[in-house]
Amino acid sequence: xxxxxxxxxxxxxxxxxxxxxxxxxxxxxxxxxxxxxxxxxxxxxxxxxxxxxxxxxxxxxxxxxxxxxxxxxxxxxxxxxxxxxxxxxxxxxxxxxxxxxxxxxxxxxxxxxxxxxxxxxxxxxxxxxxxxxxxxxxxxxxxxxxxxxxxxxxxxxxxxxxxxxxxxxxxxxxxxxxxxxxxxxxxxxxxxxxxxxxxxxxxxxxxxxxxxxxxxxxxxxxxxxxxxxxxxxxxxxxxxxxxxxxxxxxxxxxxxxxxxxxxxxxxxxxxxxxxxxxxxxxxxxxxxxxxxxxxxxxxxxxxxxxxxxxxxxxxxxxxxxxxxxxxxxxxxxxxxxxxxxxxxxxxxxxxxxxxxxxxxxxxxxxxxxxxxxxxxxxxxxxxxxxxxxxxxxxxxxxxxxxxxxxxxxxxxxxxxxxxxxxxxxxxxxxxxxxxxxxxxxxxxxxxxxxxxxxxxxxxxxxxx
Numbered sequence: 001x002x003x004x005x006x007x008x009x010x011x012x013x014x015x016x017x018x019x020x021x022x023x024x025x026x027x028x029x030x031x032x033x034x035x036x037x038x039x040x041x042x043x044x045x046x047x048x049x050x051x052x053x054x055x056x057x058x059x060x061x062x063x064x065x066x067x068x069x070x071x072x073x074x075x076x077x078x079x080x081x082x083x084x085x086x087x088x089x090x091x092x093x094x095x096x097x098x099x100x101x102x103x104x105x106x107x108x109x110x111x112x113x114x115x116x117x118x119x120x121x122x123x124x125x126x127x128x129x130x131x132x133x134x135x136x137x138x139x140x141x142x143x144x145x146x147x148x149x150x151x152x153x154x155x156x157x158x159x160x161x162x163x164x165x166x167x168x169x170x171x172x173x174x175x176x177x178x179x180x181x182x183x184x185x186x187x188x189x190x191x192x193x194x195x196x197x198x199x200x201x202x203x204x205x206x207x208x209x210x211x212x213x214x215x216x217x218x219x220x221x222x223x224x225x226x227x228x229x230x231x232x233x234x235x236x237x238x239x240x241x242x243x244x245x246x247x248x249x250x251x252x253x254x255x256x257x258x259x260x261x262x263x264x265x266x267x268x269x270x271x272x273x274x275x276x277x278x279x280x281x282x283x284x285x286x287x288x289x290x291x292x293x294x295x296x297x298x299x300x301x302x303x304x305x306x307x308x309x310x311x312x313x314x315x316x317x318x319x320x321x322x323x324x325x326x327x328x329x330x331x332x333x334x335x336x337x338x339x340x341x342x343x344x345x346x347x348x349x350x351x352x353x354x355x356x357x358x359x360x361x362x363x364x365x366x367x368x369x370x371x372x373x374x375x376x377x378x379x380x381x382x383x384x385x386x387x388x389x390x391x392x393x394x395x396x397x398x399x400x401x402x403x404x405x406x407x408x409x410x411x412x413x414x415x416x417x418x419x420x421x422x423x424x425x426x427x428x429x430x431x432x433x434x435x436x437x438x439x440x441x442x443x444x445x446x447x448x449x450x451x452x453x454x455x456x457x458x459x460x461x462x463x464x
Contacts, residue, residue, distance in 0.1 A: 001333060004029065004123055004136050005325075006110035006277070007144035009036020010318040011309030013094050015142055015325030020101040022333050027136050028103055029110035029125055035091040037146050038318045041166040044090055046189060048083045049168075050350045053196035054414075057352055064389030074197045080169045108133055112141075112278035121282060121304070140304050140332045143284075143292060144325060145277065147270035147310035154241035155181070155266055161244045163265045165190060174199050175263040179251050181239045182267035183210040185349050188222060190265055192351035195231045202259055203231060204251060206238040211349065215362040215410045217376070217394065218355045222412075225352060225392050234259060242266075272311040289313060296339035298328035306332060315342055346424040348417040353393045356420035359408025359427040365398055372398040372407060375456045377449050379413050384444040390414060397423065397433070397453040404432040404458065413446060422450055433457040 001024045005012045008030030019026045033040050052074060059072045098105060108125040113135065116122050121141050125134040149164040151157065157164040163171075165186055180191040183205030191203040191210075203210065203226070210226075210233070211219040227233060234257075241252040242264045251259040272291045279286070285301045287293040291313030298306045308324030310316050323340060330337040346358040364370040379385045379393035393412035400407060406426035411419050426436055436454035441447050 001025065001140060002120070002138045003027070003140045003142065003329070003332070004110070004121070004138035005142045005144060006123070007036060007146060007273075007309070007311075008032075008034040008094075008105070009038050009144060009146050009309060009321065011144035011146075011321035011325035012036065012142070013098060014322035015144070015308065015329045016098055016103050017101055018326050018329045019333070020098075020103050022329070022335070024329075024333065026103045027106060027138070028098065029106050029108060029123065029136070031107070031109045033088075033091045034094040034098065034105065035087070036144075037148075037166070038321075039090045039094070040087050041169075043318055044087050045083045045169055046165065046186075046193070047350055048086055049079065050189065050193040050196075050352075052079045052082075053193045054352065056198060057196045061389060065387075072198070074174060076174045077172045080171065083169050106134055106136070109276065110136075111276055112281040112284075114278065114281050116281060124278075140306070141282075142298075142325060142328050142332075143277065143300075143305070143307040143311060144309045144321070145273040145311045147272050147316070149266065150269040150271050152239070152241075152266065152268060155239065155264070157266060158244070161249050161263055162242050163263060165265065165267060168265065171263075175261070176200070177202070177248075177261035177263075179204060179249065179259055179261040179264045180267060181242070181251065181264060182269070183207065183212070184267065184269070185211065187265075187267035189350050190267060191231060192222065192226060195226055195229045196352045201226075201231045202234060202261060204234045204237050204239055204253070204259060206236070208235055211355070214349070214355060215357065215396070217362075217396070218357075218410055218412045221353065221392055221394070222351050222355065239268075270310065270316070272313060274311060287313070294324075297331040297337060298324045298340070299331065304332070314340070315345060315347075317345065317347060320345055341428075344424070344428040346420050348420070350417070353390075353412055353414050354416035356411045356416035357409070358420055358424045359406070360398060361408065362410070365408070370407070371401050373401050373404075373457050374398050375453050377453050377456075379446070379449065382444075382446055382449045384446050384448070385413075387444065388414075395419075395449040395453050397450070397457060399433045399457050404434055405430055406433060406436065406454075409450075409453075411450075415446075419446055419450065422447065 003024045005028045113122040123136045124132045177200045195201040237253045249264045292307040306328035309321035349355040376396045396410040398408040409423040433454040
């Protein structure tokens with residue numbers, strides 16, 4: 001079977017590896033570098049930047065545990081050089097792995113040719129100057145083209161003062177006052193990261209709190225830590241324009257207020273990369289929001305054409321993109337496959353502290369839509385947290401009232417992305433709070449609070 005994959009991000013390269021291992025003839029058409037935006041400009045770089053700010057936070061908080069430190073600062077030029085080098089190294093590693101597995105990698109943009117073949121699909125590889133360099137014939141096509149930062153008409157990034165989240169790694173010096181516009185996951189992460197690194201940050205939120213789609217208790221912790229570090233929140237404020245004035249920027253809000261700073265970082269969402277793919281030539285449909293419409297096995301309305309990752313709008317996570325791509329290949333090649341189950345997907349927000357979630361969300365629990373027993377344990381009561389001087393965060397666990405089956409959880413803590421795993425496993429495998437409580441872990445550990453939360457949720461019914 002000939003499989004052509006358009007896009008070399010997590011959805012693309014993960015599916016290419018699976019297809020090659022199953023014996024397919026695989027071609028990846030990649031424009032920007034293997035690993036895609038996730039590795040080169042988005043996820044990997046931003047989390048590396050946040051890891052740098054975490055070191056600053058650890059030193060700043062060291063007096064809590066009896067360690068004296070001097071003044072700490074971030075050499076942004078050096079930090080950004082390291083970030084870019086790590087991203088390129090990751091991209092090179094992915095390329096080497098694909099080539100080792102026999103995958104053909106073609107450089108350029110991929111699109112469906114105006115004249116399609118008989119039983120298969122014909123794609124063109126287009127160079128930066130618009131010239132068609134190669135043509136690829138395929139039995140199955142996977143579109144994995146990702147997304148691009150959304151641009152407001154009156155706040156177009158210039159790479160100097162008005163920045164997208166892909167521009168920040170070109171800065172030689174830290175902003176003297178960074179204005180982050182957008183309080184979703186991306187905005188909250190960058191606001192937290194730069195604030196922890198010692199940069200004065202103002203976060204502009206169009207809603208009454210940061211992270212409006214997340215657990216409000218978790219969002220409250222992030223707000224409290226952010227403002228304690230010196231950050232400023234401007235709530236219920238929608239930006240209408242950003243103007244460069246002298247050596248700074250002025251952010252104009254719809255209600256007439258203005259916010260002044262040295263740089264503005266636009267974090268107002270993303271749009272799918274679907275333009276120029278020639279979808280009309282293959283008959284591939286978009287949904288009402290402009291994403292490529294797919295079912296739970298990543299199939300479009302055309303049976304032999306699949307799509308995965310951010311271009312589908314399913315759940316904008318690299319882990320989900322990779323699974324969508326693998327599911328697509330398994331399905332296309334006739335392997336047994338389980339449809340994508342979003343309720344078992346763990347997600348993490350890399351703020352300080354981190355927020356990790358899995359399973360049924362807060363809104364469904366709080367509204368009574370999903371009956372549940374719940375418990376929340378402050379992180380500060382955990383013995384290991386006390387030893388480390390950790391004061392902010394909590395462990396929250398949900399279970400079914402009758403059976404004790406774990407249906408979700410929220411962890412707000414340093415390294416919450418690591419701590420959420422046992423809760424994720426419980427949700428995915430249908431384990432009960434008794435199963436968690438009966439598992440002997442390490443003492444002292446932050447993970448011990450997960451077991452303690454499970455013990456507090458146990459009832460006599462769970463023991464039957």
